[in-house]
Amino acid sequence: MSDISKSEERHTNSPSGYLAISDEEAFGYLDFIAEFPRRKQICICGHTVTAHKHSPPTGYYCRPNSQECPCRVIRPVFYAENASYFKRSTHGPGLKHALSLGIKAMKKAGHSGKWLVVLKCQVPDCANPDIVPVCVNENHRITMVPTRYSAFLCHMHVVEMGGTLN
């Protein structure tokens, strides 16, 4: 601890100090979060980015409602005009996934949103256009309960990985 503060002191007046971050990149990101505030960015698990809290040593936990979501990644995929609809729990693939439930509930109430990513099936080289969000377990099987990882898959691959869409 004392070593760090000492070295900081030594470099206070150094003209050569700089952050290894380009202005272009940083200004671009500042513009992005000004246009799409993090509290309205929706993770692929179907909950706001800001619902994810850090929890050592396991990483993150996500708590959008009274139940804990086991999401261990923060992957913003959607921007919601009104993020208050993104508090659902996943209970299946496709329309039963928390991301679909949030988006549809928000749209039903007359609000709109915007995808922050290109929707694509995550199976390499798959170009099928019918994409849905799903929860996947460690064995790459589709689950009816929330898991650590959500993914985008096409209908064909949902079925191939043991999921049912209805």
Ligand SMILES: [Zn+2]
């Ligand atoms: Zn998440």
Ligand SMILES: [Zn+2]
């Ligand atoms: Zn979540």
Ligand SMILES: [Zn+2]
């Ligand atoms: Zn696919």
